[in-house]
Amino acid sequence: QVQLVESGGGLVQxxxxxxxxxxxxxxxxxxxxxxWFRRAPGKEREFVAALTxxxxxxxxADSVKGRCTISRDNADNTVYLQVNSLKPEDTAVYYCAASTxxxxxxxxxxxxxxxxxxxxxx
Numbered sequence: 295q296v297q298l299v300e301s302g303g304g305l306v307q308x309x310x311x312x313x314x315x316x317x318x319x320x321x322x323x324x325x326x327x328x329x330w331f332r333r334a335p336g337k338e339r340e341f342v343a344a345l346t347x348x349x350x351x352x353x354x355a356d357s358v359k360g361r362c363t364i365s366r367d368n369a370d371n372t373v374y375l376q377v378n379s380l381k382p383e384d385t386a387v388y389y390c391a392a393s394t395x396x397x398x399x400x401x402x403x404x405x406x407x408x409x410x411x412x413x414x415x416x
Contacts, residue, residue, distance in 0.1 A: 296318050307380075316373045316375075327395060343358065345364045382415075
């Protein structure tokens with residue numbers, strides 16, 4: 295199994311930027327697909343972005359496309375999510391997730407972190 299720990303969340307103003315990190319530990323030799331999800335207050339969890347192990351396949355939700363960049367450092371077993379032009383609607387708990395199907399972004403995502411809070415204030 296793999297353990298995932300998110301970091302980088304916090305309180306930012308509208309229009310600001312954040313760079314979230316997700317560090318993987320455990321069975322890190324596996325070629326995991328890593329993705330980001332979020333859950334806003336009063337809403338269901340939604341997909342944000344994902345990146346295959348090779349980096350050849352990415353996918354972004356329409357709500358963040360053009361503002362987000364997902365990247366990974368396989369040597370450090372870390373995936374990043376750069377979010378620019380933050381909006382109040384981006385306020386949510388952001389979760390990192392891993393899929394053992396490393397050649398596709400479609401999951402299933404079986405391993406989840408505990409989340410990091412992102413709050414966007416005006």
